[in-house]
Amino acid sequence: MAAPAEEKFTTERIIAWHRWHDKLLSFRLTRPEGYRFTPGQFARLGLPLGNGGFVWRAYSMVSANWDEHLEFYSIVVPDGLFTSRLALLGVGSEVLLDKHANGFFTVDRLPDGKDLWLLATGTGLAPYLSILQDPDVWQRFGHIVLVHGVRQRDDLTYQNEIRALTTHELWAEHGHKLRYLPVVTRDAPDGVLNQRLPALLANGELARSANLLLSPASSRFMICGNPAMVEATHRQLMSMGYQLSRLRAPGQIVLENGW
Template sequence: MADWLTGQVVENYQWHPDLFSLRVMAPRFEFTAGQFVRLGLTLDEQRVQRAYSLCNAPDDAVLDFLVTRVPQGKLSTALAELKAGDSVALSQPATGFFTLQEVPDGDSLWLLATGTGIGPYLSMLATSEPWQRYKRIVLVHAVRFAADLAYQSLINSWREKYPQQFHYQPIVSRENVPGVLRGRIPQLIKSGDLQRACQTDLNPRSQVMICGNPDMIRETRKLLDELGLPKNLRRKPGNVTVEQYW
């Protein structure tokens, strides 16, 4: 049974009315980049909880969670209304196996995300491990609208620091945005448009992590398997590591 810590909100940053970053101070605890905890609030005399990935580096003092306000969602609506100084419960210990420790070495590391699925990648990229292990790192973030492309300043800092090693590729599905791909990840891989835009091949020396929408994960896994990139398992290392985000 999980233990619980009490954290204090230091900022509730609104990217837009339905997307926000909840930043929390809490007693320090260890976690591996890519893991998650549960956030909980007591609502109507009952604790309501849900898993959220930690977006911050493991040594950061402030914990960072990217949250989508879900229509009719009891917890996400309540989290969106929290202000600096409010309390929120965090489960312990952090958990999950969607970490770089579970990913084999390779030439390139593809980080594919939809929506808030970008969260664990932000934590990973804030550590030294991916930059030391992979010659090429590609972060792909697929969203519905350009306003959903959060953390641009942070991502741009990696582009400036690692101009030859790092490529960021935003994808928007419901509007045309200059310089941004339009569509869905599986179709863009199948057509080759994603690989061309990223100037990086998907081949047996590629490692691919996928996090986000279940339909995207299922379709992308099937497509990558057809391209000769099987799922990565502890008993049988492969090329594709998956986090079922909801």
């Protein structure tokens, strides 16, 4: 993919680097002055190809919109044009950043409701970690359920950060609203949900695990992850009476493909 015109991007530096395991990593970039985004949006990051060109990929922000840095969460694809290069970087390496954040995967697209369900698979967790650092979200909903589906237990990342959300000083009085439900489909520990998200919605197990009733009148859903999961989960919710939220016709679902 061709690089944007030079005035449309900045060159940022990696200031923190973390490998969860050989297929997952997180990193933080310097944040240019004046860079703004709404939690749930994504940035376009670029790396040189070595032939004078660049490769660009979209990454949701993990960091809060008030943080001094920008944090991202990535899967590593060994032969991936972007991630194979990304995996060789470290603290001090440079990454290009498009000057403008993009996307409409934001909570303000949902009408008011009682319960906010944040459904993710894999690195689709990323935008929710940013959304959950927005104090307005904690005040707006009575319950917030973060559901993270992965294949193996080692893929359940950001555990400390998720636990810390409930006691953050900016919304500590609302911390009790968060319910975290990990889902592991291949080697689930005892007591952890082990089916795919559409099935857990269909059989009612997801709602029972959160101790909440699902209803189009009170439940709001955000869906982020691989396209197959997003499509299947969307279809399941539609069969249960939920509708995609649109500008002129607000509904109960907003979605984003993580790939």
